[in-house]
Amino acid sequence: xxxxxxxxxxxxxxxxxxxxxxxxxxxxxxxxxxxxxxxxxxxxxxxxxxxxxxxxxxxxxxxxxxxxxxxxxxxxxxxxxxxxxxxxxxxxxxxxxxxxxxxxxxxxxxxxxxxxxxxxxxxxxxxxxxxxxx
Numbered sequence: 001x002x003x004x005x006x007x008x009x010x011x012x013x014x015x016x017x018x019x020x021x022x023x024x025x026x027x028x029x030x031x032x033x034x035x036x037x038x039x040x041x042x043x044x045x046x047x048x049x050x051x052x053x054x055x056x057x058x059x060x061x062x063x064x065x066x067x068x069x070x071x072x073x074x075x076x077x078x079x080x081x082x083x084x085x086x087x088x089x090x091x092x093x094x095x096x097x098x099x100x101x102x103x104x105x106x107x108x109x110x111x112x113x114x115x116x117x118x119x120x121x122x123x124x125x126x127x128x129x130x131x132x133x134x
Contacts, residue, residue, distance in 0.1 A: 005066055012058055012125060019121055020051050023114060037106035040094045046111055049090060050118045053083050061126050069133035076126045080119070087115055 024047040031043060041049075057079045065072035094107045 005062060008062055008129070009059065012062075013055070015125070016051060016055060016058075016121070019118075020047055023047070023117055027110070027114060031110065035106065037103045037110070039110050040097055040102050040104070040107040041111070043110070046114060050114055053086065054118050054122045057083055057122055058125060062129060065129050065133050072126075072130045072133060076130065080122075083119075087111075 024043060027047075028043050031037060031039070057076070060079055061072055061076045064075040091108060091111060094102075094104060094111070097104060097107075
């Protein structure tokens with residue numbers, strides 16, 4: 001499996017990029033044509049943040065799965081918890097923002113809905129990776 005690290009990472013990156021472009025495009029269209037809310041963070045910033053977190057978690061799980069296959073599941077769970085804390089820290093400025101020009105609830109939902117999609121995407125790929133090592 002060690003010789004497949006680069007190949008597995010390239011395949012994941014392609015899927016992540018496609019996923020991000022499709023989900024981000026749909027979110028952008030929905031937010032600016034139907035909902036028309038002002039958001040605290042722009043949609044590209046949210047998707048860049050979520051993509052980077054997902055990539056970091058997957059690379060770590062991939063590395064652990066290659067070197068310590070029996071610890072990959074624990075690594076994924078621990079990094080998932082850390083990712084959740086980082087996401088909440090990312091949202092703190094939104095929750096503390098008190099100006100009328102930004103819809104706080106729309107900003108929080110605009111972050112957490114894609115967060116859940118990324119979490120599902122990451123979980124599917126991590127479980128597939130962990131099963132390959134069993």
